[in-house]
Amino acid sequence: MVDAVDSHGGEIGVVLDIAGSSSQILLDATSLDRLSQSADPVVVAAGQVGSQVKMRVGATWLIANIRSLKLADGRTGQITAAIDFLGEGDEERLTGKLYKFRRGVTRYPMPGCGVFPVSTADLKQIYAADDRANIEIGTVYPTRDIRAALYIDALLGKHFALLGSTGTGKSTAAALILHRICDLAPQGHIVMVDPHGEYAAAFKGNGATYDVSNLQMPYWLMNFEEHCEVFVTSHGSERQIDSDILAKCLLMARAKGRLGQEISKLTVDAPIPYLLSDLTNLISLEMGKMDRAGDTAPYLRLKTKIDEVKADPRYGFMFSGMLVADTMAGFIERVFRMPGEGKPISIIDVSGVPSEITSVVVAVLARMVFDFAIWSRNEPQRPVLLVCEEAHRYIPANESMSSVGRILSRIAKEGRKYGVSLGLITQRPSDLAEGVLSQCGTIIAMRLNNDRDQAFVRAAMPEGARGFLDVIPALRNRECIVCGEGVGVPIRVSFDALEDERRPASEDPLFSQLWREVGQEDQIIARTIKRWRAQGH
Numbered sequence: 320m321v322d323a324v325d326s327h328g329g330e331i332g333v334v335l336d337i338a339g340s341s342s343q344i345l346l347d348a349t350s351l352d353r354l355s356q357s358a359d360p361v362v363v364a365a366g367q368v369g370s371q372v373k374m375r376v377g378a379t380w381l382i383a384n385i386r387s388l389k390l391a392d393g394r395t396g397q398i399t400a401a402i403d404f405l406g407e408g409d410e411e412r413l414t415g416k417l418y419k420f421r422r423g424v425t426r427y428p429m430p431g432c433g434v435f436p437v438s439t440a441d442l443k444q445i446y447a448a449d450d451r452a453n454i455e456i457g458t459v460y461p462t463r464d465i466r467a468a469l470y471i472d473a474l475l476g477k478h479f480a481l482l483g484s485t486g487t488g489k490s491t492a493a494a495l496i497l498h499r500i501c502d503l504a505p506q507g508h509i510v511m512v513d514p515h516g517e518y519a520a521a522f523k524g525n526g527a528t529y530d531v532s533n534l535q536m537p538y539w540l541m542n543f544e545e546h547c548e549v550f551v552t553s554h555g556s557e558r559q560i561d562s563d564i565l566a567k568c569l570l571m572a573r574a575k576g577r578l579g580q581e582i583s584k585l586t587v588d589a590p591i592p593y594l595l596s597d598l599t600n601l602i603s604l605e606m607g608k609m610d611r612a613g614d615t616a617p618y619l620r621l622k623t624k625i626d627e628v629k630a631d632p633r634y635g636f637m638f639s640g641m642l643v644a645d646t647m648a649g650f651i652e653r654v655f656r657m658p659g660e661g662k663p664i665s666i667i668d669v670s671g672v673p674s675e676i677t678s679v680v681v682a683v684l685a686r687m688v689f690d691f692a693i694w695s696r697n698e699p700q701r702p703v704l705l706v707c708e709e710a711h712r713y714i715p716a717n718e719s720m721s722s723v724g725r726i727l728s729r730i731a732k733e734g735r736k737y738g739v740s741l742g743l744i745t746q747r748p749s750d751l752a753e754g755v756l757s758q759c760g761t762i763i764a765m766r767l768n769n770d771r772d773q774a775f776v777r778a779a780m781p782e783g784a785r786g787f788l789d790v791i792p793a794l795r796n797r798e799c800i801v802c803g804e805g806v807g808v809p810i811r812v813s814f815d816a817l818e819d820e821r822r823p824a825s826e827d828p829l830f831s832q833l834w835r836e837v838g839q840e841d842q843i844i845a846r847t848i849k850r851w852r853a854q855g856h
Contacts, residue, residue, distance in 0.1 A: 329350065329353070329435070330350065330433045330434065330435055331346055331347060331350040331351055331354065331365060331366060331372070331434055331435065331436055332344050332345050332346035332347050332350070332372075332400075332433075332434040333345050333430075333431055333432065333433060333434060334374060334428050334429070334430050334431060334432040334434060335399060335430060336430055337427050337428065337429070337430065342383075342401075342402055342404070342427075343399055343400065343401055343402070344372065344383075344399070344400050344402055344434050345391060345394075345397055345398070345399055345400075346366050346388075346397065346398045346399075346400055346434070347396065347397060347398075348396040348397065348398060349396060351365065351366040351398075354366070354436060359438055359439050360439070360461050360462065360463070361436075361437060361438055361439045361441075361442055361461060361462060362436050362437075362438055362439075364461050365436030365437065366385065366388075366398070366400070366436070367385065367388075368385055368386070368387060368388060368789060368790065369384070369385065369787060369789070369790045369811060370384075370385055370437070371383065371384055371385070371405070371437040371441075371442070371445075372385065372402065372434050372435065372436060372437060373417070373434070373435050373436075373437050373441065374428045374432050374433065374434055374435070375410065375428075375432070375433065375435075376407075376426050376427070376428050376432065377426065378409065378410050378412075379407045379408065379409055379410060379425075379426070380407060380408050380409075380410050380417045380441075381404060381406075381407050381424060381426075381427075381428060382404070382405045382406055382407065382408065382417075382420070382437065382441075382445060382808075383402040383403060383404045383405060384402060384403045384404075384405055384787065384809070385400045385401075385402055386400075386401045386402060386403055386789065387400065387401045387789070388400050404424045404427075405422070405445075405808045405809070406420055406421055406422040406423055406424065406445075406807075406808060407420070407421065407423075407424055407425065407426075408420035408421070408441075408444060408445070416440060416441075416444075417440075417441045417444050417445075418444055419444075420444050420445045420447070420807075422807060422808060439462055439464075439465070442459060442462060442465050443465055445807070445808060446459050446465055446466075446467065446468075446807065446808070446810060449807070451470045451471075451472065451473075452470070452471045452472060452503065453468040453469060453470050453471060454468065454469050454471055454496070454499035454500060454502075454503055455467065455468050455499070455815075456468070456469060456492075456495060456496060456499060456812060456814060456815060457812040457813050457814040457815045458812070458813050458815075459810050459811070459812060460798065460810075460811040460812065460813055467801070467806075467810055467812040468806075469496070469761070469801065469805045469806060470804075470805050470806070470807075471500065471503060471504075473760065473761070473804040473805050474760075474761050474804065474805035475500075475702070475704055475740040476735055476740065476760070476804075477735060477759070477760025477761065477803075477804045478731060478734070478735070478740060478741040478742070478743075478758055478759045478760055478761075479741075479742050479743075479759055479760065479761040479762070479763065479803075479805060480710075480742075480743040480744075480745070480748070480756055480759040480761075480762050480763065481493055481496070481742070481743070481744045481745075481763045481765075482744075482745060482746070482748050482762065482763070482764045482765065482767060482772070482776060483746060483764065483765025483766060483767065483799070484746055484765070484766055484767055484768045484769070484772075485746050486796070487765040487766045487794070487796050487797075488765065488796045488797040488814065489744065489746065489765055490517055490518075490708075490823040491797070491814070491817055491822055491823060492763070492765065492797070492799065492814050493518075493706070493708070493744050493823075494518065494521045494522075494817060494821060494822060494823050495814055495815060495817050496763075497509065497511070497522075497664060497706065498521075498522075498525070498817070498821055500663075500704075501522075501525045501526070501663050501664055502525075504663060505525070505659065505661045505663055506658065506659050506661075506663060507656070507659060507663035507664075507704070508655050508656050508657060508659065508663060508701055508702065508703045508704070509526075509656070509663055509664040509665070509703070509704045509706065510654060510655065510664075510665050510667065510684065510688060510703060510704070510705050510706070511664060511665070511666050511667065511705075511706040511708070512667050512669060512681050512684065512705075512706070512707050512708060513666050513667060513668050513669065513670070513708055514669055514670060514677070514708055514709045514712065515670055515708070515709075516530070516668045516670035516671075516824075517708075517823040517824050518666045518668075518708075518823050519666050519668055519824075520822070520823060520824045521821050521822055521823045521824075522664055522666055522821075523820070524820070524821075525661065525662055525663065525664065526662050526663070526664035526665060526666055527653070527656065527662050527664075527665045527666070528665075528666045528668060529653070529654065529665060529666070529667050529668065530667075530668040530669075530670070530671055531633075531635075531636040531671040531672060532636070532671075534636050534637075534667065535636065535646070535650070536636065536637050536650065536680065536683065536684075537592070537637070537643075537646055537647070537650065538595070538637050538638050539573075539590060539591065539592045539593055539643075540590045540647065540650070540683055540687065541679065541683055542587075542588040542590075542686065542722075543565075543566060543569065543587045543588050544722045545679050545682055545683060545686075545722050546565060546569060547562050547565065548678075548679050548682075548721065548722055549624075549628065549676060549679055550565060550621060550624050550625055550628070551565060551621070551624075552620060552624055553617070553620060557617065560617050561617045561620060561621055564602070564605065564617055564618060564621060565621055566587050567605070568598055568601040568602050568605060568621075569587050569593075569598060570585065570586075570587045571601050572593040572594070572597045572598040572601055573585060573587070573589065573591040573593045575593065575594075575597055576591060576592055576593055576594075578591050578592060578645060579591045579593070590647060592643050592644065592645050593643075594643055595625060595629055595638065598625060599622050599625050599626065602618050602621055602622050602625075603618070603622065605618060606618035606619070606622075631673075633673045634673065634676065636672070637676070637680070651687065651691060653665070654667070654684070654687075655688070655691070655701075655703055657701060667680075667684060669681065678712075678713060678721055678722075678723045679722065679723070681707075681713055681723045682721070682722040682723035682726055684705075685705060685707075685723065685726045685727055685730060686722075686726045688703050688705050688730070688739055689726060689729065689730055689734065689737070689739055691703070692734075692737035692738050692739045693737055696737065700738050701738070702738035702739070702740065703738070703739055703740070704740040704741075704742060705730065705739065705740070705741055705742070706741075706742040706744065707727065707741070707742065707743055707744065708744045709744070709745065709746075710727075710743040710744060710745040710751060710755075711745045711746075711747045711748075711750035711751050713727055714727050714728060714743075714751055714752045714755050715750055715751075715752065716749070716750055716751060716752050716753060724752060727741070727755070728752060728754075728755055731754075731755045731758040731759070732758060741759075743755070743756075743759065747769075747772060748767070748772050748775045748776055748779075749769070749771040749772045749774075749775040751775075756775065756776070756779040757778075757779045759779070759803070760803050760804035760805070761801065761802070761803035761804050761805035761806070762776065762779060762780055762801070762802055762803050763799050763800075763801050764776055764788075764791055764799055764800045764801075765794060765798065765799045766791060766792065766793075766794040766795075766796070766798070767791050767792065768792065773788070773791055773792065776788065776791070780802055780803075787800045787802060787809045787811060788800065790811065794811075797813065797814045798811065798812065798813050798814070799811070799812050799814065800812075
């Protein structure tokens, strides 16, 4: 039996001290050198930071991850390594092979216990996807053939975050994961908020794209808080006065319509259609009841702002007069892909939305997803995945929460009870509101160049994955560390290549090439100015 183990590379060290999840082993430099001749790339990498080793305890193999290395005090040719235990598997009696790997450790080794390198065959057992529904996203580093799988129910059921600095291949990784989910569930319901218009090109075949030209989001879907963000311009004590007037007039406007009259206990938040002209007329009527001219200022402020928004063509996708009919069912059908008809993802391209209203549009979409889930609790369940690109824009750490920050934080905390899943994609995890990242059960971390971001991710990750985190600054493009609920054990993954027609339009410009091209500049400028002045219409 020992010979069988030796064929894996033989003993390379001993256990030095044991302390719960992290312990120390002593590695022999000569034995590690000997492994470099092995044909197995996993055995060759043994002893490096981020690689795995195994120890025999009774009839089980314990697997541990190497977190850090340093020369042993006063011992030449020997290295101490800090390790984190990942899990254990049974040992086959005759061959010494590992099988039936599971997370967590039931028995720890004693100091002096032998340490062995892990082989490709062992990794196949460790990373083998069990029979739960899963999607394959790439290969486990450093192997070329062991597939990395994400368990779809755990990934979506407990939210996930995809993190990585600009230029690490984050958008392509997001597209790859979403394509794999769409392939697995062609009747799914995925809503993606796309702030840069990158993903429409990637999901032509299996998704629907909505932008300012066809989104047709009715303004009356906004709740009172969102109305205040758009229509109330004052600050301090004046803001409260303006909000109270708006609440009173908005409730009356909602009650005027046929739908509003049918509901006995109408609230200001209920998504009931009303006419903007009714709202301004009611504000004028209320203003007429004022005695002194000075009291009319708040009414005038509101009326001016509403008229301004109504007249601005950039807001036409939301505030045009066409949207007063009760189009709520059709809007939910289109945007939530119910039924999906083989196109389970809707890309909401908000790049053409005026910046001052973008967060309100995202807030309405996120709240519609959440409210739909709450009010359909007694119906057959239709879970929805909401994916938020550039999430740090909407859930910022330093500002007082806007309506979009509040609703996304609420989905992060409570969404899974109602079947709403959240996928956050961001390049600045440290700019996210505290606690939101820790609500994500699975973290997919690509290279992060900023120290604060690395520290932030480290705090959100489970204890056993800390050794993997130290390699985050050293990851290559299209590589990531995955840990949490969506994987059996933390893994380093090289993402699969994605076909050109399924990739997002987020390629970096090639300056050396593009700066050689000349000609037709006057036409480029003329066409650009025309679009600029028309604001996309």
